[in-house]
Amino acid sequence: MSTFLDGIRFSVLDRSRTRDGEDAPQALRATVALAREVEALGYHRFWVSEHHGVPGVAGSAPTVLAAAVAAATSAIRVGTGGVMLPNHRPLVVAEQVGVLESLFPGRIDMGIGRSVGFTDGVRRALGREKDEVDRFGEQLTELLGWFTGEQTAHPRVRARPAEGLRVPPFVLATGEGAGIAAAAGLPLVIGDLRGRDRLLKSVDAYRAAFRPSPWAEEPYVVVAGTVAVAGTEAEARRLLVPEAWSLAYSRTRGEFPPLAAPDRIEGLRMTEKQRGFYEAGLDGHVHGTEEQVAGALERAVKETGAQELLVTTSTYDRAALSESYRRLARAAGLTPRPA
Template identity: 75%
Template structure:
């Protein structure tokens, strides 16, 4: 294991992807089960996403699902990757995270993004259009003000029980949002890793423009992307097939579908455009055997200077996904690393104590 990898935190984001032949509700239970696995393997944090009106994603209420994940685990940090702030009133978001942080002190992260609904119909149903994303910096400042107790727009109104709590905030960005994170003095979560040049430019701009704040004294970068590990490079590549086809299908049919088995996708007759998009969806991810992935991670971390890697892999075969995380844990060996934001995770191989079960990057 290289010193670069050893000094980097590794975390997991699960999008609660639905699967052909499986009930939608099962995707949420899969997310909770995966969180338990991630905790047992020693990953630093486990995040979930927000999507509305998307057949391929069951996670439509991230703070509700985060409560279920936190209740089913005991030490791993739990958060959102992220709550899409243009869809919500900042006061309500503050209150929701205040409840989470009160129930699970020292374990809750507040990842925030600027995306709006996937389609015009979803945006109309949510009551928010693309223009709401332009006010993301203002909404972010208002939300932080509710938590810090410094907001002045609504005198006499307080966000209970959030006000005065220490709830770490993170800004999710594809590129443009990096300047928002820098101005606010917040950690940056950026992806995906395939657009490496764009990501590197955004990270450089973030570090250059970072303004220290009460929440972060220095820039902190979390890079997010797909990492698939298997016994062979071809087996790792097949883990990428379901998501690559779902993306290609969404761009040619306007609908993001449940994940299909790789073996069925590989027999499909695709149009030239579908095939091109599908091949693009397979390219550029970190995948391979443990040795191959270790080398590629070392290069990625070295190029980006990342403090943390947030693994966002989705695939039809959940057992293969868990095995990929186990192999990644052997590469990263995320031993208990404490920091000021919360308790250390379990060392690799030590399982969490039983806990009653309940049940990115977008920006």
């Protein structure tokens, strides 16, 4: 295997996907269990996500879930991938992350995104409108100011216990996110590995516009993407089937369902439109044997100059998911942590 990946950090993002016949509590507990597994394998970070009102995703409160993950682990960094800032008041986010950092000092990351609720109903329930995303830069400045004590939006108000703490912030790039990260001098999380030309354009623009800040002296790029590893290329591609079908179903039925078994999906009669979305959902992801995946990721790192890879993999079979992360750890040359 190539040694080019030496020095590249590998991290994991888990969205707490539910499976057919499985409820949300089971999915959340499985996320915590997976965090313990990837910690032992030597991964650098474990991040959790924020989704609201999505039937197939149990992760709706990332700071709460991050607390459970951090309590169940001891060495891996834990964070949000991310908190969708337009859905929240910056003060509340600062307080929650401040509590996490106070309980688990030196292990918490603050990944911040600029998405708002996916549907009108969710946005109304959150008390937010679509145009909240246009204020992301302003909200981000306020959020960081609660940690430094320099926010001016609310004079004489202090964020406790956040003020004075140093929690690494990351901006998840959607839309204008890369430019905002560069202007704020923050690390960038960007994906996915399939749209390589667009990815490279955004990364180059981020590096060119980056302004050093108290949070980061130099640009730092985390490239996110789906990676599946198995004994054969065909087996690895099969791991992608459940998520591809969920995507196709959501695009044609308006609802993102729990993950189904590949055998059931392969026996379905899909409409032409569903088939198109399904095939598109399978294409372009990094998958294959350990050697194939190591080569593909080596190329991705060379092209993007990324310092870190954030891997997310969703599949029906949890044992196969764990095996994929084990194989990826070997392919990347990660050093297992002692028990």
